[in-house]
Amino acid sequence: MSTKTVAPALAVTDVSKAFAGTQALLDVSFAVTAGRVHALLGGNGSGKSTLIKILAGVHRADPGGSVVVNGTSVAADRLTPGLAREIGLRFVHQNPGLIRDMTVVENVALTNGFSRTRYGGVAWGALRRRTRRLLDRFEIEADPNQQLSELRPADQTMVAVARALEDDQDGLSTLVLDEPTAALPRHEAAFLLEAMRRCASTGHTILFVSHRIDEVLAVSESVTVLRDGVEVLTREAEGLDEQQLVQAIVGRSPRAVYQVPPATSALEACVEVEHLRGGPIHDVSFTARKGEVVGIAGLLGSGRSELLRMIYGAHPRESGDITIEGGPYQANDPSSALRNGVALVPEDRAADGAFLDMSVLENLSIGQLGKFREPLRFRHDLERAAAREDIEKFTVKTQSPSTPLASLSGGNQQKVLLARCLRSAPRVLLLDEPTQGIDVGARADIFAILSEHVARGLTVIIVSSDFEELARVTDRVLILRGGRIVADVPAQSVDAAAITELVYSAPMGASS
Ligand SMILES: Nc1ncnc2c1ncn2[C@@H]1O[C@H](COP(=O)(O)OP(=O)(O)OP(=O)(O)O)[C@@H](O)[C@H]1O
Ligand SMILES: [Mg+2]
Incomplete structure (x- = not known):
């Protein structure tokens, strides 16, 4: 190299991958400077996960490419999970394999192992001390014995990060995260990104995937954009604006702003929910009108997904009534939902x-x-x-x-x-985190399609952690807290920050 530069911690050179008939990656090359946060961006299907899986040794690259990590060069088609680890790559995959019902200690022991007592049992004391050190090192506010589900969402992800980096005290490894923030509300995402930044300041190099342009610009020092499997941009983040980045990702000027038109015939009730109870839902009543888009905002555990599933008949209901266009609706199971014109796009698509x-x-x-x-x-x-x-x-x-x-x-x-x-031409469409993992270009397209249906009278109820999107695409936002609706606000009068505030602080019992 002619110019003097800091040696890259990670360099990918000419990596290609063809699946039967699909060129997922073609001669992709880029490098990441040590100690930096580098974002890997691109539209849906542009090859991000494929690249990460090649680095992790999950997919085998086509012959010809190479990967250099901290000076060690490996042919890309020779990477295995073991070799990836050996040369200093660590991964937190999109589904990081955390078990929410287990304690922090158990989650650490699950992947990183534990020592045994002389009698062959788990050396709990040592394991707890080790976990304590790990939590301190990554500034995670938790007790080793706490259930993982009790931690704030960003800290749960941080447990996966900490666990991946436990054996690397020197900060030499490169941490690769595939959409770590996709399922997190904005403020949680910001918290996690801040923690990732701290991690980089101790020397680690971080490569992460995200579809949220604003957070990428806020936290990354450099970016690489893939489009249709080809690297189209690698540069410093400084001086890069949102417009340029979106243009690089989408390959064209994106649709300006996506917006669902305000409810036109906002008179006729479509879904009426009265005193719904069951599981985490304590007492929920609301009405959604025909051609209206209603948002539901709440923290994890507020009962937001359960509420949708209850209306869909997939979550048991203890009491309460639901009517659709004035007629009673039993919501006993998804097939009765379908017959009544109620459709659901679930949060966990792999599971249901x-x-x-x-x-x-x-x-x-x-x-x-x-x-x-x-x-x-x-x-x-x-x-x-x-x-x-x-x-x-x-x-x-x-x-x-x-x-x-x-x-x-x-x-x-x-x-x-x-x-x-x-x-299925539903009357009511229930969407649980509909745009998680959807790229910026496609988001606009999807909301444009939805708004056509809404204009014809479709009622949409959206649960989303993306409060900015909720404020933008809905007519009203219901704030769900502790299984109750504590506020019902017109979307044009709130922004993401206001929704965040309401979600945390709306007075309990405001409507109960
Ligand atoms: N196992 C597979 N078999 C065949 N084709 C695959 C396989 N995995 C990925 N592909 C294809 O490779 C391309 C890149 O997919 P990849 O999952 O890497 O995209 P991505 O950038 O991670 O997208 P997203 O943002 O939607 O997660 C896509 O066209 C996809 O259909
Ligand atoms: Mg992916």
Whole structure:
């Protein structure tokens, strides 16, 4: 190298990966300076997770590329999980394998092991002291014996970070995180990013994936953008503005601002919920009108997902009534929800809703096969045409309609689920964290599609940790706290900061 630069902690050179028919990565090269926070960005399906999985030795790169970590060069197609660790790479995957019902100590022991007493039992004392040190080192406010679920969400993720870096006291390793903030509300995300920054200040190099442009600009010192598997931008974050970054990610000027038009016929009630109780829901009443978009904001544990699932009939209800367009609705199970025109896009798509082994086409037409059935035959041609239409409309990046859902990127799987729900022409659409993992370009597209349906009278109820988005795309925001709605505010009068404040401090019992 001719110019004097700080040696990169991580250098990726000419890494390529083709899956049957899809060029996920093509000759990707970039380097990350030691001790920096570097963001890896790109639209859904641009190859971010594939690159991370190659670094982790989960996917094998095509021959030809190389990876240099702290001066050790390895052929990219030779990386294995063991070798990745040996040369100093550490990972926190999107699902970091934390167990919420276990204590912090147990979560640490789970991946990092523990020493035994002379009699063969777990040396609890030593394990606790070790965990205590680890918590202190990463400034995590928790007791080793606390249940993980009692920690604030950002600290839970930090336990995964701390655990990954436990054996690296010298700060030499590079930590790679795939969408660590996707499931966190903004203020929790900010807290986690701050902790990541502290981590970098002790020497660690950090590579992380995020779809939230503002947080990327707030925390990263440099960025790399992938588009369709090709590296299109690597530079310092300083002087880079949101517009430029979005342009690089999307490859075109994105739709200006996405906005759901304010409720037009906001008179006719669509969903009326009265004194709903069950599980974490203590007493919830509200009305959502036809053509209205209602947001629900609450902290983890406030009962936000349970409330949606209860309306969908997937969570037991102890008491309370729900009516839809004036008619009683039993909400006993999802099939009665479907019959009554109630659809749900769940938060955890892998656990419910997405059939990963089935094709994109099958995932789209499940539940509506009747549409393609004629007396003597099944109209595969029509089924396929409908799938193609949705794939185009939702810009689903897939090789073909028959590609298994599992081989789509996370954001693209989410689009398929949304498309399926809208196909059933629901009266009420319940969305739980609908844009988690969805890139900036696709977000705008999705809300544009939703607003068409809303203009025709669809009622949408959205639970989201992205309060900025809630303030922007809804007509009203209900603040859920401790299983009760404590505030009901028109969206145009609040912003993300105001919602955050309400979520934490709205007086309990304001509406109970
Ligand atoms: N196991 C697989 N088999 C076939 N194709 C795959 C597989 N995994 C990923 N792909 C394809 O490789 C491309 C890149 O996917 P990848 O998961 O890396 O995207 P991503 O940038 O992480 O997107 P997202 O932001 O949606 O998570 C996509 O076209 C995807 O469909
Ligand atoms: Mg991904």
